[in-house]
Amino acid sequence: xxxxxxxxGLRPPRPGTVPGCYKLAxxxxxxxxxxxxxxxxxxxxxxxxxxxGDWAEGDGVFNAAAIARYSAALADRVERHAAxxxxxxxxxxxxxxxxxTLIGLRRRGRPGLVYLDxxxxxxxxxxxxxxxxxxxxxxxxxxxxxxxxxxxxxxxRPYVRDADTAALGMHxxxxxxxxxxxxxxAVLATVEEMRASGCGTAAERALGAMAPGVDRIWxxxxxxxxxxxxxxxxxxxxxxxxxxxxxxxxxxxxxxxPRVAGLxxxxxxxxxxxxxxxxxxxxxxxxxxxxxxxxxx
Numbered sequence: 001x002x003x004x005x006x007x008x009g010l011r012p013p014r015p016g017t018v019p020g021c022y023k024l025a026x027x028x029x030x031x032x033x034x035x036x037x038x039x040x041x042x043x044x045x046x047x048x049x050x051x052x053g054d055w056a057e058g059d060g061v062f063n064a065a066a067i068a069r070y071s072a073a074l075a076d077r078v079e080r081h082a083a084x085x086x087x088x089x090x091x092x093x094x095x096x097x098x099x100x101t102l103i104g105l106r107r108r109g110r111p112g113l114v115y116l117d118x119x120x121x122x123x124x125x126x127x128x129x130x131x132x133x134x135x136x137x138x139x140x141x142x143x144x145x146x147x148x149x150x151x152x153x154x155x156x157r158p159y160v161r162d163a164d165t166a167a168l169g170m171h172x173x174x175x176x177x178x179x180x181x182x183x184x185x186a187v188l189a190t191v192e193e194m195r196a197s198g199c200g201t202a203a204e205r206a207l208g209a210m211a212p213g214v215d216r217i218w219x220x221x222x223x224x225x226x227x228x229x230x231x232x233x234x235x236x237x238x239x240x241x242x243x244x245x246x247x248x249x250x251x252x253x254x255x256x257x258p259r260v261a262g263l264x265x266x267x268x269x270x271x272x273x274x275x276x277x278x279x280x281x282x283x284x285x286x287x288x289x290x291x292x293x294x295x296x297x
Contacts, residue, residue: 001090007093027270047066065149072103072154074100075104078104088261113217117170118222118237122139122140124146142159163186164211167181170191171240173239178190186209187205191242194242194246198249199250223268226243231282234267255293265282
């Protein structure tokens with residue numbers, strides 16, 4: 001288990017504050033997660049200071065230099081632990097931590113990605129004038145769309161090929177970027193489509209779409225894939241998300257696949273969840289899914 005408590009990719013929730021998702025890892029550890037999973041301690045990759053300075057709309061991704069430095073440091077940690085047969089659980093943080101996790105796998109070969117998120121996160125300069133928050137551009141950035149200081153770290157662009165990418169769980173009403181994302185990646189299924197086929201079937205289809213050349217697969221899990229009725233403590237809650245049992249059903253076939261090297265969890269914000277119910281729920285989901293997948297020792 002590795003902590004990646006970076007909030008560099010999110011906009012401030014209000015002036016004079018910083019996003020509280022950097023507390024996600026601590027909140028999940030307070031649930032006794034490491035012991036419940038029987039995991040090994042992977043430590044903390046400490047992020048740079050959150051400081052947008054005099055950034056203004058039109059300046060590209062804010063905190064870009066800090067995100068690039070942090071991504072390389074997180075890649076070092078993931079690469080160290082992601083040996084064949086190992087499984088790395090990375091506790092975020094915002095979705096920009098995905099750059100570092102994928103770079104860590106990309107250094108070793110050709111990764112695949114299953115992107116579990118309530119949003120398409122496919123904003124990039126080619127389709128939007130509102131580029132700024134890397135967390136809202138995660139899927140675009142890791143597939144090579146966007147400014148080169150984030151998409152071509154270490155000359156590894158793209159960190160994952162479109163053909164090796166699946167995206168599941170989008171449920172943002174009227175998402176204008178969804179059609180482009182659907183055309184780009186190998187498989188895309190909204191929550192409605194997942195329910196129509198069965199969540200486990202959708203996950204198996206995502207795995208089946210990975211090309212034979214894929215060495216390892218990474219799973220990205222954004223807490224906003226869940227319905228706000230059970231997970232309101234995220235920056236952009238959208239209606240009609242997955243229920244916890246549906247998320248477990250989705251995760252089990254993914255985590256059971258021996259090619260899956262790890263999972264990162266992002267976006268849950270303890271600052272807007274004073275009772276800590278969200279941390280308890282997420283810990284239970286991870287324990288149940290990893291246990292059913294045979295990943296707990």
